[in-house]
Amino acid sequence: MPKIKVPNFSECPKLSILEFGAVLGDKDKNTLAIERAIEKANKMGCATVVIPQGEWITKKIHLKSNVNLHLAKGATLLFSEDPNDYLPAVHTTWEGMECYNYSPLIYAYECENVAITGEGEIKAKMDVWEKWFARPSGHMENLKRLYMLASNNSAVIERQMVNDSANFRPQLIQFNRSENILLEGVKITNSPFWTIHPYLSKNVVIRNINVYAHGHNNDGVDPEMSQNMLIENCVFDQGDDAIAVKSGRNQDAWRLNTPSKNIVIRNCTVKNGHQLLAIGSELSGGVENIFMENCNVSEDAKMFHLLFIKTNERRGGYVNGIYMNNITSGNIEKGVLGIETDVLYQWKDLVPTIERKLTPIKNVYLENIKAMNMEFVSRILGQEEMPIENVNLKHVVTDTLTIKKHIHEHVLNFNDN
Template sequence: MPNTNPSRRTFVKTLAAGAGALALAPSLEACRTLGAGGASKTGWDLVPDILARIKPPTFPARMFDVTQYGAKGDGATDCTAAFRAAIDACNGAGGGRVMVPAGRFLTGPIHLKSNVDLHVTKDATVLFTTDTKAYLPQVLTRFESTELMGYSPFIYALDQQNIAVTGEGTLDGQAGEENWWRWKGGANRSGQSQVPARNRLVEMAERGVPVAQRVFGEGDYLRPNFIQPYRCRNVLIEGVTIVRSPMWEINPTLCTNVTVRGVKIASHGPNNDGCDPDSCRDVLIENCEFDTGDDCIAIKSGRNADGRRLHVPTEYVIVRGCRMKDGHGGVTIGSEISGHVRYVFAEKCTMDSPNLDRALRFKNNAMRGGILEHIYMRDVTVGQVADAVLSVDLYYEEGQNGPYEPVVRDVEMRNVTSRKSKYGLYMRAYPRSEIADVRILDCHFDGVEKGNVTDGVRGLALQNVTMNGRPITA
């Protein structure tokens, strides 16, 4: 098949029909910001323009206390209806803040509406019920970046704008081996496993079955994500602590103008990614702490046929000032990446844990395809990682067994230091794939056990790079 690059042509993509549906603007390749003298900006020079577009929503000074709508912070009373009533009242009044005061509030799914800030105060905990039936009826969502009608995410919004989850309180999913997490693997003693339904969903997507007919619920064991704004504009997630999630914690999908700031995530369940922007544009993730059971940040754009069908990349993502503890990767691109990703900037982060596998990680294969380009990392301090500082794995899962060519190009790592790792660089391409134009500048990797692996990489440049105190060249 031709290896065309969609980032080279202009398109406006309407994501869905209906009120509030989001239209993406043309790609940056088609409408690049012009600097002085008409010269196109590239690399880090683009960041100020991206930040100028990312503006957190603001809300009217109206307060709606959930206890005034029947909520009780005793950890036992079902507050689902009270949350719904407070959100409806806030939205109906033109917007404001739905406040959760001190206490422990048990609830089912919370569905946000436009102009509503769900504010969880410092001594408040929102407990999400483990009764799986509470997350029905099904909503339009994604499971591992494939669209379906499935369990509602714990905090969800569809086709809304100006929404937020803020405060210093805690969101507790109450997930554990006795409920949501047990669904991850193969057959277990209870007979509860996501594997058959997951395979069926992937097969339906490959056949092009309409999303409305991909209905999964009780007995299918497809875990919901924690926070998922879907086709929303102007989103803020700030300050809260998230624990015990069934699956991905923060998963904005098909959104524009997203800010995730000052969030603390401590959840070690299966597939417990920290923050996964999926087919999103203009995203800022800053000053967050990630201690996760999977990737800390994983940037995605749809899986396989579904990613190609919607054809919406994730682009213009800025990660800065974050702290990564445990996880599979600090900043990861993939693996559900068939809609492409471009212009990701990560800076001034710290990463350090024997249980953190990689600092910058790319995951792709010939079943996913996708072009991953213009990815930049600078001023990152790595104490130790278990595997590699930079990992590009195009053999991930299905490997080269597929018709689509994974492409990774224009990757720059500058002023990144590490004290301990198995590899410095670990990059593998196969003949039909592409890893090209990788630049490692002013980087110093110490405590490296096995050196570098750079199979099939074209255009690798190393400048002022040392490994275990000795200069290295490509």
């Protein structure tokens, strides 16, 4: 893994949004002030845009290269609940498929040397997004439409997903096709969709972040087709997976051909979430060289697995080299390790398989894992024509198993020491 390039703004000038007309309680003035400050910082070649103490309601924020968005202690960026505040639509994604949708609340597109830092809070008002959690009428039809457009390799500009019925929620923070990224120190509260989404990005450091987001699809961090990342010293308390490594869905990812790889996750605490580390199911670009160590899952977390790798017959891609070491956990609803190759959720009957591609999965290592009560230690459900290969468990200690230790189908070279 090459050394990560981390942007450094310590010697750069600071620009307060107050200098650009920000006023507490005035959404329009704050939005314009932040936009003007970011524009000037970018033209200066290196500057920090400071959000001072207070609650600053705003619309979308689009970052630019060589800019650090800094939230001072006691500062809150409060993002509007009005979907119209995240228009015009931007080039983004929905569950691994590229499209034009509502802008992420904080969005960096084709940026270099960009950061979000400080001791303040990023918070989303959830009034409308919560209603969209239930997938209102028309949402599933728009999902089908996007799936078919992507499956036929339609131009991304044709995939316009802002209309009266799609209700595709935006990500909270998305770094899209960007490099040299730092996200450090801030608290994040609430998210319409995925919370932190590095997409087709390189050299990413996420550290000392505190996430609280208990809505639908509220993963903590979703690295997707991104490379050379460090996630450390973070606290995750969310409604879905803590870390979900992805690499695109089906034809889109085969076209982009960019695996997620070289990702280190360490010294993190998870208070709630479905999985500590999930791989997939959007993994069509491939996932390799993922290393997690020294992480703790709280005793009262509602956790399904510590590591869950999921795919299906449509994905293709590959998984190679997943390492977990020194993990402690309380009770787990299912087990330490789950690998499933037929996970389709609502898509199973919604749309057909356009092109069948299986996912080779191999070289999975778990060592020094301690957890309490669960159903099983490992459940690995491979496919007869493509078994899972080389799964190694070493010093995995549990208290009580309610079903059996290992539940396996189509696995080659499994070791449990």
